[in-house]
Amino acid sequence: MDGIWLWISFALVSMATHLPRGSFIVLGQRASLPPAVQGALRYAPAAALAAIVAPSVFVVDGAVQPFNPKFAAAVVVLMIALRWKNPWLPFIIGMGVLLGLRKGLGF
Amino acid sequence: MNRRFLAGARSGFRIFLPLSIGLIPWALVTGVALTSAGLSVVEAMGMNLMVYAGVAQIATLPLIVAGAPLWLIGLTALALNLRFLIFSAAIAKGFHDVPLKLRIPSGYLLIDGVFAVCTERMLSVRDRHWRFGYFLGPSLWGWGLWQCFVLTGVLGAGALPQDWSLEFMATIALMVILVPLSKNRAMLVAALVGGASSVLLRGMPLKLGVIVAIVIGIIAGFVAGRVLPERKEA
Structure with a gap:
């Protein structure tokens, strides 16, 4: 071009x-948007984040595949984020789980 | 520039800092993608400065390089970015007393992570200077970080470990933002329905499924907020 x-x-x-x-x-x-629409927009961040995250966790090569290394890592990240406030922990352990499953166990 | 502005900027920066590391892998991936598509360093960084939206850049790149019609390129980018219309409307009240010459660059800087982190405070804090600092601090940090690491990706394409699934760090970052939001029951409904819809609608052309899923999730959350009994947030 x-x-x-x-x-x-x-x-x-x-x-x-x-x-x-x-x-x-x-x-x-x-x-401005009507108040009802503004009230509804409070839910936009949660809905949008989930809509962006979900396919990258559940979909493998275009097909829904609930049990895959990314899903396992996502579950661990979820549990850490619910339990501890430490901001770095989800990244370190989440990537550790994913790479461990991919490289160590060959998924 | 005054002390309340700086205090706000510091608070916003501190909240956004850990989440902002999720931008790094995305920026590196974007930089590598721009170079591998055949753009020169000037072209790659030119697009990056003009657009400043990783998803839109990566998604339209193949169309641009293949010489697709301009209307298709524009429409694809618009579909990917419609969520920003929702974000802009949701956060706009926080800018009602900010001068126009500052609102225009604010629009340019509005990215997903900053929106997710800043919106609540932007709508509740009354001090205009503190509030604007709280938005601008993390926004400028995110912008600088993004430009630096896209440039790193552009210059270092080829030398990076490509089999490390680094892009998953972006998913982790989005999850870390999502978890505290979803402690309210209606928010959780919005997230679950939005996520499930997005998976089910992934086959829609031009990534339109994501937008439709967001709208369905918002409606579900809105209905749940009306129907479910109020519960104190954790």
Whole structure:
């Protein structure tokens, strides 16, 4: 692809990112959502995070496969995060479990 | 720049710091992907500065390189980024007294992790300077970290261990954010339904399944909040 088209596509992807991001923050008082919608939006972070995380834990090569190394590691991460406040522990032990299963046991 | 602003920035930074390490593997992966797609260092970093959104960059890259029509590239990016419309609306009230010239760069800096960590305080704290610091501190840290490690990925592509499943660190980071959010029952319903829907709808074209799943999860949480009895949060 030619240089100029490359930069045009970058600009397009940039707009498609920053118009949604800036939308309500920039418009401020001039645009607002009804209170019921705002109440519903409180659930957006939890729903969005779960929607992004779940497929990467349960799906292997396009098929649902509940018992895989990532799922095992995710369960361990979940238990650690529920139990301890230490912020580094989930990363260290979660990656340890995943790599141990993958490299050590050959899953 | 005053003391309340700096105090807010410090608090936000401290909360975001451990979670921000989850950006590192993503940034490295993005940098490697940009280079392997055939972009020069200037092109790769140019796209990275203009877009500043790992998922959108990685997902549109094959289309861009293959010379796909611009409307398809734009629509794909928009579909991946619609969640930011929801995020922007949810956090906008926290910026109601912030001047326009600061709101525009704030929109540019709004990433998933900062949104998840900062929204509650952004909506509840009254001190404008503290509140804006609480958003800007972690946002600038996240931006700097992202640019540095994408550049590292761009320059070091090929020398990294590619079989270490480093991308899983991003999943761990998102889970660590998700767990405290889900201690409220209605939030837990939103997360479970959103996650399950996303898995079931993964076959939808252009990653639209993720957006539909988020909407279904929000509706489920909203209904659960109305139906389930209130319980004190842990």
